[in-house]
Amino acid sequence: MDNILGTNLDRIVILAYFAIVMGFGAYFGKYSKTTSDYFFGGRRFAWWLITISIVATGIGSHSFVKYSTKAYQYGFSSTMTYMNDWFFMPLFLFGWLPIIYYLRLGSIPEYFERRFSREARYIATFMILMYMIGYIAIQFLTLATALYKIYGIPLMLTVILIAIATTIYMHFGGQTSVIFTDLIQGFILIFAGLLLFYLGLNFLVDNTSYASGLKALWENLTPAEKLPLANFNSPPDFNFVGIFWQDGIAGSIGFLFLNQGLIMRFMAARSVNEGRKAAAFNVLVILPVSAIVVSNAGWIGKAIANSIPGALPIDLAPNDVFVSVANLITSPGVFGFIIAALCAALMSTSDTLVNASSSVIINDIYRPLTKNKASDEEQLKLARLASVLVKVIAVCLVPFFNSFDSIYEAHGWFHSTFTPPLVVGVFLGIFWRRFTSTAVIATFVVGAFLMILGQVYPSLISPFSHGIEFRPGRGYSYIGALYNLVVCAGVGVIVTLFTKPNPNKNLTGLTVFDVHKLKNIFKGSDVNELTGKPVIVNYEIKDLKEDMVSFSEDDMKIANAKKGDLVYIQDSRWWLGGLKSIHATYDTPHKEDGIVYISQKQCDSGMFINGLSLKAEKEM
Amino acid sequence: MSFYQTWLPFIYLYGIGGVSFLLGTFLIFRTGALRVNDPVHKKWVWVLFYGYFFYAFIHALFIYLAIESV
Known part of the structure; x- marks a missing residue:
């Protein structure tokens, strides 16, 4: 094990942090008395509490590594993905949020059954579970990549130790535990990220001729590195138009409409309006701050590389940017704290996803199969067992994701493969009453087939490429999401036009056209306004x-x-x-x-x- | 710096994004999900448009400053 980073003080700080967080989570676990509490926190929290707990969901441990890499390579345009989520907010705040809240939806697949059919629910369950478990595996891999360099223990052993540590407090907690653990995690994440920015600016002042850190940062970036949006269609591995379709369209809809972890946060709000406040504050304030938190190590690193030759290695590997810059600009102990913030990000994102996965297993597989005969206590036990099972599968998937060139590519492959069919299914389901059950299943099955065809024959994607250069053997990285969205939506629309909706299917409250009736449905009588x-x-x-x-x-x-x-x-x-x-x-x-x-x-x-x-x- | 690096991404983002935003707002208004005669909803209309122009302003400002620093 060469190039071990950090000191013994750093290692002690990281372990102490883990111990404190686990104790905190286990303490708040006592507030989970039923499966409703375990999964949804009992629909009782104020908007500000939901907002702070969302911080830690929006920033995963992969975020620090991934965005610091892009910030180091391309400058301020690394913030693109954090600042393009507003376009679908009207439909989310006044369409989807009231539907999931007032219909008391336990999960996204439950919506597919109520809107379409049981078959649609099972296919959606499979796709969402695969997506979430894969995402957890990426989280484990990222943190292990950082920690094994610090502790000098093998990568896979680090992954297993992390999985066990996060299990301990999730096992005794549930959504209430997650929400309250994420409260301190959210504060620590923001604080650690901004502390790193402050220390980085001080480092620049101490090592350059500028009196102001911000001035030193600005003057030591090239004009192209100061642009907030990437070049329109080049280079192939980081361009505006590809990332717009992958993240700004498919990713934003996926984040707002399909992120089971985020939806469970909004379900824990005490009312729809409190949920709206949390969502709006999150996108308007928290996400821009998060963009600075996860990217600044890369910006500081680039300014250092441009102004202080030799301070950072010339051949610095992309995935090592965050840890190397943090190690350079912080003192012993503080470096441990920054890495502990990375732990915080991992634990928050993975505990949310694990809880969401066990929610899907109980609500979408176990309950329908047993016809809801098990007692609440038995279901709670099973939910905890399911969360352990999810982690075991995630650990087994880590070697597969480790085979990608970088975590960024593994994550990109993931997003463009699993979100488009679900995005099209849920979006057309909410906003088009005519959209049929046969069409949604065709969207999943035929759409997935056409997506695979696009991977095998990239010439199918070329008409959508906007002039992005094709790389033989590696295909199109991001613009493939546009092709995937078009083929899935095309299949959905064509099949709908050739099939008839089920006349016996009651769609009341399941589309945006009935949102004004939802309060009456929720209350069961006329609403007193x-x-x-x-x-x-x-x-x-x-x-x-x-x-x-x-x-x-x-x-x-x-x-x-x-x-x-x-x-x-x-x-x-x-x-x-x-x-x-x-x-x-x-x-x-x-x-x-x-x-x-x-x-x-x-x-x-x-x-x-x-x-x-x-x-x-x-x-x- | 070329147009491909500076204003084209901005126009594309707020053009296609803007169409999505306006279509979404129109749809929730037409279906009655958003009621402008409800005082609470009225405030939300302001928040929705504030969000769109807030991000457009931030992006335009940084593009302008980057061009000026050449």
């Missing part, structure tokens, strides 16, 4: 009907609520973000102002503390 004010109350335990709570007549007037309306009750301390909360229904009012009657079961579920006030808001 009158706006009211929240009320602060204390609680008394009473023997009440299932899910009912009782307020005073005056308190219901303040909230503008009627019997049968839905109410959200939470601990009045805002900083808990909804961790201690319940959803319930207004029952017949009583006469005691400032008091809400709740059952012992509701009190236990909300973990309310005697003597501390509650805040109640009418939902609809």
Whole structure:
């Protein structure tokens, strides 16, 4: 093992970090009492809490390595993929988000069954599981690539140790554990990335004639490296038009509409509007900051290479940029902390994906096959077992991904192969009522066949290439996504035009055309749209009907609520973000102002503390 | 620096992206998913358009600064 990086202090910092995170996750695991809690966090969290936990989902450990590489090679255009997600936000915020939330969809494949057929669900389940497990394998490989250089132990042994470590707290936790672990992970990721940027700018000031770090960075990049978008169609391994179709179109739709991990975060929000706030803040604020966090090591490295000859090796391997630059500009201990942030990214992304995968296994394979006969407790045990199984398969896939030239290429192959059929299926399903079950299955099967044909005969992709140079033996890297989208959509449209929709299929609430009816479907009766004010109350335990709570007549007037309306009750301390909360229904009012009657079961579920006030808001 | 490096990617991104954005906004408006007479939804219309122009401004600014630094 040559070129071992870091010091003993760094190794201790990394191990201590792992121990703290696992303890934190296991502690919050006690808040998971049912499979609904385990998978969705009980639909109770405030938007800001969801937003912070999303940070760690958007930045994977591969992100630091991958984007630092491209930032080192091409400058600011490495941020392209983080800054092209806004175009589909209208359809996501007002089309897809209300559909998944109000229909209480457990998973993406469940949508395929309700919108199309059981066969469509099983094919979608297979494709999504393959996608997520492969993604987890890439995460494991990336972190192992960084860690084995620091600890000097073999790559595959490092992969296995990482898989075991992440299993420990996921095993005792679930989505609530994931959300709260990701809270500290999110803060640490942003902090570590910005700390690295600050240290890098200081390094430039100390080693160049400039008084300002930002000035030194700007002046030591070439004009082409300052451009925020890559060259239109060259070079073949990093060009604007290919990445636009692969990431800006297929990737953005995949990220917003098909990312099971992200969808589970939004399902944990206490309302659709809180989910909208989290999504908008994520794309407008968190993603641009994340772009700086994951890319800056490459920019700093390039400025150092341009201004301080010999500081970095001339033959620096692309995948080593992040670790080498971090090692150069940080002191012992701080380097360990930065690598621990890489661990944070891995654990956050992989725990979200593992949890999402076990959700798909339970909701889309086990429940339909057993006709939902197993108890909630048995399903919870199986969910934990499924998460272990997912990791074992992911570890077995690592050698396959390690055979690619780089992690960037492995990831690119992945995205362009697995997202287009699903993207077309879900997109046409939501926005075209005529789209039939036969057509969606044809999109998956025939579309996949045509995609493979495109890989074997690249001349099929040439008409879509926008002048990108063809590399013999390596094909088209990114623009293949445009070909894949066109053939999948083409198959879907043509088959739909030649088949008839099932007249007995009830599509109510499953397309964008019914979004305005979703609240009524969710509530089961007419919606009370009158706006009211929240009320602060204390609680008394009473023997009440299932899910009912009782307020005073005056308190219901303040909230503008009627019997049968839905109410959200939470601990009045805002900083808990909804961790201690319940959803319930207004029952017949009583006469005691400032008091809400709740059952012992509701009190236990909300973990309310005697003597501390509650805040109640009418939902609809 | 050539047009292929500077403004062509910008025009392509905000042209095709803009068409997708406007079609999406029109669709949710036409289907009643977005109701402009609802005060909460009205605020979201502003947020949606703010997001589009925010990113366009950032990208245009950096392209301009990069060209100026030649």
